[in-house]
Amino acid sequence: MALKSAREKYVVALHKTGKALRDPSVAATDSTLLSTLLLDLFEKLSNASPHDANSYTSHVSGALALVKLRGVDSFRDPFAARMLMRIHTNLLISCIASGTRVPEGLNVLRSHVALVLDIKDIEDPKWQLSSLTADYANLRADAAAGQAPIENLVDRTEALDAQLLALYERMPDEWRFKTTILEAPSNRVYQKRFDVYRDRHTTQTSNVARLIRILLNESLIEYYASIASDQSHINLVEKTHRPIDIIKTLAAEICYSAPQFMDCLAIAKAKLTLRLDAHRENSLNHSPVQGLDCYSLILPFYVSARSPYVAEDLRTWVIDQLHYMADHFGIQNAQLVGQIIERRQDVPPWTLYAMLGSYAFAA
Incomplete structure (x- = not known):
């Protein structure tokens, strides 16, 4: 019922925005641009399927068109530049989720945002990651189109993975985690190790880089297998050894990052807003x-x-954490994802990303 009412209001807002776009003086205002972004946000939250690339990117592409109409140089103050940054992030994520290439105008927008906000790539790992993510979006789109030679895909995939590794190695000290090894096992800690980061921002950026690298290395294994089937002299086991090790390491590092947020009775205790009974997990407020x-x-x-x-x-550990997240924190999507893993349903990661509405919560 609530979604139906929201949909009706969305349609009304859509008509009003369309009317505003027909008036050049109104179309060039911040309010129209923000309205377009809000429509995009609602569309992503209420219709998670990214299969129709045009509909999935239509609003944010429209926002980019409005920026072109006004001229990127008109966005000179920090507030205006942050609007552009949101368009940049939304469009980038939409391209990945829908399997489409990043439009050329995004690079112009990105350069302008960096200039106004004085963002220096070497100092901001997240900003560097967004650039590499654009490369990933284009690589993913080209692979899906099936037109690029497999050797080209291998070269680009290996190069992008190396760039993401280099990004990690260049991270400033404040972005690095601190590792603790427990003496005894814990249900909330994988292999008795947990890593603590400065905040969610740094954790999420690090994990996004890791998950992209996992997907890249899975693609490499597929490419190597395809090449080996045509070239008998290639040792497939030897060729895939490194990407498999990388995947295992990155997956474990993702698990190590979880207790700082999830272990309410120990590692994440300081995050509680109210602790009614410190000895009963189900009495905790978050x-x-x-x-x-x-x-x-x-x-x-x-x-x-x-x-x-x-x-x-x-x-098994991840499934347990997802069920715990649902039961303890009330995050029902965690239960859904846990069940998908349990049933070994091969839902593409970016389809799941759209299903979760993660787009709307990008840091």
Whole structure:
């Protein structure tokens, strides 16, 4: 019922925005641009399927067209530049989820945002990651189109994975995690190790880089197998050894990042807004921020546990954490994802991303 009412209001807003777009003086205002972004947000939350690329990117592409209408140089103050940054992020994510290439205008927008906000790539890992994510979107779109030679896909995939590794190695000290090894096992801690980051922002950025690398290395294994089937002199086992090891390492690192948000009775105790009874887990109150912290783990968890190259104990641990997240934090989408992994349903990661509405919560 609530969704039906929201849909009706969405249609009204759509008509009003369409009317505004027909008036050049109104179309060039911040309010029209923000309205377009809100329509895009609602569309993503209420219709999670990214299969129709045109409908999935229509609003945010329209926002980019409005920017072109006004001229990117008219966005000179920090508030205006942050609107452009949101368009940049939304369009980038939409392209990945829908399997389409990033439009040329995005690079112009990106350069302008960096200039106004004085963003220096070398100092901002998240900004660097967004550039590499655009490369990933284009690579993914080209692979799906089936027109690029497999050797080209291998070269580009290996190069992008190397760039993501280099990004990690260049991260400033404040972005690096601190590792703790427990003496005894814990249900909330994988292999008795947990890593603590500065905040969700750094954790999420690190995990996005990891999940993209997992997907890249899975693609490499497929490409190597395809090439080996045509070229008998290639040792497939030897060729795939490295990407499999990379996947296992990255999946484990994602798991190590979880207890700082999820282990309410120990590691994440400080995040509680109210603790009615410290000895009973179901008596704990959680802030919306802690809920968002946990929600940001769902996609990385899924990509890790979905991989056919990880150990069964990791898959089992992730399933347990997702069910715990649903029961303890009330995040029902975690239950859904846990069941998908349990049933070994091969839902494409970016389809799941859209289903979760993760687009709307991008940091």
